[in-house]
Amino acid sequence: MGFNNTNLTAKDRIVLALDTDSLEEVERLVTLLKDYVGCFKVGPQLFTSCAYDAIDLIKKLGAEIYFDGKFHDIPSTVAKAGSNLIKRGVTTFSAHLAGGTKMLTTTVKVARETAKKFNMPAPTILGVTLLSSFGQRTLTEELNVKMNIDEYVSHLTYLAKESKIDGVIASASEARKIRKEFSDEFIILCPAIRPTWSVVNDQIRVVTPADAIRSGVDYMVVGRPITAADDPIAAANLIIDEIEQASKTVEV
Ligand code: C5P
Secondary structure, eight states: OEEEEESOOOOGGGEEEEOOSHHHHHHHHHHHHHHTSSEEEEEEHHHHHHHHHHHHHHHHHHOOOEEEEEEEEEHHHHHHHHHHHTTTTOOEEEEGGGGHHHHHHHHHHHHHHHHHHTTOOOOEEEEEEEOOOOOOOHHHHTTTOOOHHHHHHHHHHHHHTTTTEEEEOHHHHHHHHHHHHTTSSSEEOOOOBTTTSOOOOSSSSSSSSHHHHHTTTTTEEHHHHHSSSSHHHHHHHHHHHHHHHHHHHOOO
16 A cells, blocks of 8 residues: 555556546446556546545545645645545545645644554555756746756755655656755656657657656656557556666666
């Protein structure tokens, strides 16, 4: 249950994004792919259409869930949201590191207490660094942050460390830096994965599964390269092969 970094197989490393509005599609994708990916990511799109029906269905089908809520609110609100998820059997979720250490530490503490109280596995909380939709210009001009992206991501990762967050969500180039600065302290989850044979869609800074692994990434979010493929199982198997090959030549 949850993300754990020991003896990961290539399949374990794939987090399949369930970006759909329909329970039928959830059932189809989970049934088809649960033996080919490590877990299923539920985000705002699916949750606002099917809420806990989707979560209960995925659990009933025997698959793991990562709730990508990207919470960012006052400490007690985020802590209660995390606690509610755990009570419903979801122990892995995300929050924005920019929410600050008070929000993060409160959430970690309450999540751990709730998991213990309800006999659930220890929770895994991942911190969003900087959304990949941000570039240097928007960071500087809109958020008025004077650091460059790499420095800002490092700064946020220090907040994650201080708050005892389990992992961070970052791009492959940032993952490389995080591994150097923080060694294996964090689980690193990387989105915007695009194998060379897939369509880029609306993602901007994309990376191949092999490059993600070589950069020190533990888990990768993959959506459309698998879900929109003519043969999703064949697509997942290609990604598994690519991860296995790259794992043999990890640089960091
Ligand atoms: O592989 P695909 O582009 O379909 O994956 C889309 C998923 O990746 C979405 O669920 C989105 O939330 C997630 N994601 C992302 N970029 C980020 C963080 C998450 O694309 N920086």
